[in-house]
Amino acid sequence: MAPKFQIKVFQLSRFVKNFTIISVVTLSFLLVFFSKTDYYLISGIKNLSSSVIIPITRFISAPVNVFSNFIDEYKQFRSLKFENKILQEEIIRLKKWQTLAIQNSRENKVLKKLLNATDNNLILVKTASLINRNDTIYSKLINLNAGYEDNIKINMSAINERGLIGKVIDTTSNNSRLILLTDPNLSISVKSISDGIFSLLSGSGDGKYLVSSFVKENKMPRLGDIVVTSGTAQIFPVDLLVGKVAKVEKNRFFVLPFVDFKNIDYVQIVTSK
């Protein structure tokens, strides 16, 4: 009886082993295939990863986060005196600007009434805060605490007080994922304010500058020109601030984004009217 039993157990374990391997390999290829065809299952897995896995990973990596915050506070503490001096000078400078801005605002209101112009072309969908970021390895992605239940849809634009941050590439019920402007895989159509030169920008590998991948009629903008969204691709609303031309080469130019991508806490999801 004993040898027969042993053979049975061996056969069963071998069957389980082969079955597991074959099913895992088949499942993985199916997942890769469905990922390309945007199947319901994939959005379910993404939903699960946003709502369950991200909180778990945040909990596990909390000690590193505490350490990172401690370094940040230490650095801030060291530069307090220097920052205070700069801020005092900034206050004096801003007071002068404030007076000028009030005058310009009044003038602007009067001119708008004369032209019968509308204020802007944006609808604010939701203001969301950042949950976590995955922008070190591979893509430059961030996760927000608002999803399709808050009317956020794929391809909506994300901005903050400084300008364009990126666009929504994925939404779940309570979370959404943004791809940042600095990602090399995202292209945006822009124009320069002074010359109206149209071009396409995408992130450079360093994550600091945006680099032109196409310039209409090969006309290069001037150094220091402000670049805004052109609205021609129908993804980003027109005239959102993007950045400033920082470097011009023979066939391409570099733009320094206005948004400080290292300090994003809140973002506004907007869409065109």
Add this chain to the structure above:
Amino acid sequence: MEFSKFFNSTIKLNIILIISFSISVNSFILLPNINNSFYVLFHLTYIYIIFYHYHYYLYIVALIFGILFDILLLNNIGAHIITFLSLLMLFVLLRKYLIRLSSFQIIVIYFITLVVLFFIEQFLANLIHNYKFNMSSIYNLTLIALIIFIPSVFLLIKLDK
């Protein structure tokens, strides 16, 4: 003592996998190389487990971590899952040759496998999902791998007894 008995080396290595995965998918602005280092450590530990603790449950581990890495870092499933499963299958095919190698040869193959994994992941991300091939990222990961390779292997061997 009882506590250490409970945690056998396979459990310890799997805990390292979970911790290194969690840290590598959460970016820390002030410590960007921490993410890269733990990303390298994850791959190091994964190869170590395959080399010294091969079991068919690793196919499920590869499936889970492959999907999670792909979704959290690339937002598309493909590059990591295929790389992890391919490595496992390649190991099964080459196991009889690897057993004959000396410890130095194994260490060299271990490091080469690690760098090749980063390269294949980038290549597959480019091939399947059209992600731009980022050579500077591979250089960065290879440099970190060079720095942490010996201490990490030492740590893994210590944990493994």
